[in-house]
Amino acid sequence: MKKWIISFLLLTVAEVCLSQELNFTVIINSDRARIQNTDVFNQMKSSFEQFLNGRSWTSDEFRPEERIKGNLLITINEVPQVGTYSATVQVQVVRPIYGTNYESLIFNFADRNWSFDYIESQPLEFNRFSFLNNISSLLAFYANITLGLDYDTFQENGGDEFFAIANDIVNNAQQSGRAGWTQSSSDQRSRYWLINNIYTSSVFSAIREAYYLYHRQGLDILQVQPEKAYENIVKAIRIVSEANDAQPNGILTITFMDAKGEEISKILKGAPLELRTEAVELLLKVDPNNARMYNELLRS
Template identity: 50%
Template sequence: MRFFGILLIFFLSASFAQELNCRVIVNAQQVQTTERAIFTEMETEFAQFLNTTKWTNDEFEEEEVINCNLVITISEMPSIGVFKASVQVLSSRPVYGTGYESVIMNFADRDWNFEYVQSQPLRFNENTFTSNITSMLAYYAYMIIGFDYDTFSELGGTPHFQNAFKIVNNAQQTNYSGWQQFNSVRNRYWLVENVQNPQLEPIRQALYTYHRQGLDIMLEDREQAEKNILDALSKVQRANRARPRSILTIAFMDSKSGELIQIFSESSLATRRQAYNLLSNIDPARTDDYKALIE
């Protein structure tokens, strides 16, 4: 079961029969146009597509719906109806017995081009590429659900990651960037490749250990929860040694670095040192931040 909480990042609260409660924000401040209504329509239509599509065969209770945000920053409109944008994807899951939600997915998609005109219907077919809008939205719907399921059962997100990979395959023959392995090492292709890569499977196992065996038992047994979270970090470290600085490792640490500092700031000195050693090894770019644990 997923337990409802209040996310530290603002999410709209609503009741949905489907899997997602996704808030879409379109930031088009960089675009010079007098036709601003199109951006408001994008927010409404994209959110409706995400929140009303049935993405799984599972039945969701109202309190189990997955909270998420898509922040779309449009940088250019090269011609009427053509847009260049980046997308920040955020999702969270509640922590048992608390009013806190922990960020699971924090991913920056820096290369999304699409065409959109007002009153355009959004069509999606899982077996073929129909548009770069619905393919991108459906891809992140499946990735969000996959990561969420991984936190409640070990490797539970596998079928949803497989659906995301199918979308990537369908997009291979298009000219849109972000879907091919040669465009970048940090794109949609590599994120879904990583979650299916056996070398990086320990990170997915860590998601379960960290959340279900760590955060969810923190109130009843803090000492055991800390041990399990350290074990989760050891799994991430093992994967990072096999594939240094993979996009999946980066995404994990982008989601968890601040939370981990907060968790271990109240631990014993020995535990804080152990956490520091793991964190600075996995995520050396934030070593100065992690030093707060041992100072």
């Protein structure tokens, strides 16, 4: 009987381990807030990591080594009153490339307008269909954006179910009146516009195909089929450029280039000159601020 109980417990633990999909590190910088007692930020870090990493976000099984790695970099700008915080958030997510030790940055997003209320040791709950607080909504939003983009890199439109949840989170959070959740012309780099570009915009949702082409049909096969890989990477850039032509400076276009620009300038150095030339022409239109970096591709 005892052996059976132990076996059952071990199986249960194994199933729990397999069901956790995220492996986020939360880093909180409170220097700007000038608060002497920083214990609350240590508790905050632990609570946020537990919320992201300690629950099941999907029905799929993930082994520990398959969990999606990410960083949540929180800068506390000010504490207007006890328990109330104003912050900016940087979300970074990486994806392993098949057959290599390389991890490719797939998401690098700066959320500049987050305010929240936090009480030490408060439990964080999440409900897809209602707004509970501005912490769990933001964390759950980026958890689903992370899952959606990661799944998109492995299968065309593979992230649909997660983007649908992220869209629900935005719709529910609008009632809160908090910044970042509503359609505001003054804040184009918001959660509202991010999910709008990914999930509801016919112009920018095409960039999701670029994520798949670039990673699954590009980087993942670069070691064994370099010619095809380079062609697909440039095709992905072409899709992003076409979206930018249709509607310049969309947040998903900027987000794609923020994550991939530097990598592209290194990866394509081994591509044929014809593909490099086309890529540079496209890149200079979609990301002119990094013109010098892209022009180096023509000197390789």
